[in-house]
Amino acid sequence: MTDLEQLRLEIIEAAAVAPSLDVLEVLRVEALGRNGSITARMKELGALPAEQRKAAGQALNAVKTEVGGAIDARKAALEALVLESRLAEEGIDVTLPVRGPAQGFIHPISQTMDELMAIFGEMGFRVAEGPDIEDDFHNFTALNIPEEHPARQMHDTFYLPEDGEGTVKLLRTHTSPVQIRTMMATPPPHRIVAPGRPYRCDSDITHTPMFHQIEGLVIDKSTHMGHLKGCLEDFCRAYFEVDDLPLRFRPSYFPFTEPSCEVDIGCSRSGGKLSIGAGEDWLEILGAGMVHPNVLANCGLDADEWQGFAFGLGVERIAMLKYGIPDLRTFFESDLRWLRHYGFAALDQPSLVGGLAR
Ligand code: 2NL
Numbered sequence: 276m277t278d279l280e281q282l283r284l285e286i287i288e289a290a291a292v293a294p295s296l297d298v299l300e301v302l303r304v305e306a307l308g309r310n311g312s313i314t315a316r317m318k319e320l321g322a323l324p325a326e327q328r329k330a331a332g333q334a335l336n337a338v339k340t341e342v343g344g345a346i347d348a349r350k351a352a353l354e355a356l357v358l359e360s361r362l363a364e365e366g367i368d369v370t371l372p373v374r375g376p377a378q379g380f381i382h383p384i385s386q387t388m389d390e391l392m393a394i395f396g397e398m399g400f401r402v403a404e405g406p407d408i409e410d411d412f413h414n415f416t417a418l419n420i421p422e423e424h425p426a427r428q429m430h431d432t433f434y435l436p437e438d439g440e441g442t443v444k445l446l447r448t449h450t451s452p453v454q455i456r457t458m459m460a461t462p463p464p465h466r467i468v469a470p471g472r473p474y475r476c477d478s479d480i481t482h483t484p485m486f487h488q489i490e491g492l493v494i495d496k497s498t499h500m501g502h503l504k505g506c507l508e509d510f511c512r513a514y515f516e517v518d519d520l521p522l523r524f525r526p527s528y529f530p531f532t533e534p535s536c537e538v539d540i541g542c543s544r545s546g547g548k549l550s551i552g553a554g555e556d557w558l559e560i561l562g563a564g565m566v567h568p569n570v571l572a573n574c575g576l577d578a579d580e581w582q583g584f585a586f587g588l589g590v591e592r593i594a595m596l597k598y599g600i601p602d603l604r605t606f607f608e609s610d611l612r613w614l615r616h617y618g619f620a621a622l623d624q625p626s627l628v629g630g631l632a633r
Pocket of ligand 1: 454
């Protein structure tokens with residue numbers, strides 16, 4: 276057997292049993308690469324006498340073609356094997372249940388707002404909205420808040436730069452201007468809730484500069500404090516889902532109501548755990564009162580013909596109580612891990628018949 280024949284057989288046999296693409300590539304480089312055994316023989320052709328060169332060249336080229344073909348064939352076979360084993364390995368189990376599309380979560384503030392509107396909606400209230408940027412009249416003057424009242428001072432209110440006409444607008448400090456606008460724009464009777472964002476220049480562990488509030492207003496010819504009490508009792512029992520929840524009405528003061536009260540719900544703190552319902556302690560939940568005659572007059576209503584009650588409550592606070600959220604500031608940090616933990620399923624619409632929250 277000639278030397279070339281020996282080399283040809285060696286390479287072809289090695290290629291046929293090459294166990295992997297990597298080994299095959301090494302083999303190819305050793306035979307046909309720049310310093311390969313066949314390449315070396317090509318280079319030696321030049322040194323042969325002219326009469327031998329042609330035949331030797333033809334023989335070498337034939338071997339080169341054959342070896343290249345053998346390596347390519349093995350490569351194709353190995354690639355097919357790799358694909359086959361990947362398909363076997365990564366095969367999907369079509370009997371597994373589908374994973375369902377990824378869904379976002381409803382923020383506890385949106386959830387609580389939806390619950391509040393479901394409850395008040397059921398009680399016959401309409402939802403009213405108004406602008407976040409207000410003027411002094413709708414935010415303060417109409418609400419019987421005197422010029423020298425501390426709430427009007429710079430430290431509580433965000434004022435906007437004076438406009439061309441010398442008017443200073445502000446970010447509403449409560450949602451009451453919505454009720455003022457409703458009373459001025461439409462005739463009584465009124466039965467509305469105004470959910471929305473007020474703003475106050477205040478920031479610490481229990482205050483954020485923007486927060487959420489819902490206020491309610493009922494104006495009719497003979498609406499009285501008994502209606503206020505019954506309405507707020509029904510509301511608190513529905514929201515906290517405690518049928519015998521005790522309520523306590525404490526006298527208080529707001530410039531826009533007279534008389535005014537603060538409303539507490541019963542709770543117990545036995546064992547260091549807060550639970551809402553009959554117990555030895557009280558939690559302040561909302562403020563309320565009979566709409567002040569000056570407010571009615573400021574809105575063009577005859578206080579001898581129309582009267583009613585109003586209330587306001589902070590949404591973050593009652594969301595924290597119901598859902599056990601310990602820190603107010605986390606509501607507005609946009610931490611998705613927090614939202615996954617405290618958030619609500621996207622398609623569960625709160626309703627009194629279907630359940631407020633699941
Ligand atoms: C609280 C107290 C309250 C009102 C809001 C109101 C609105 C009009 C007229 C009279 Cl237009 N009153 N709103 C009344 C009493 C209390 O909120 O502590 N809120 C967080």
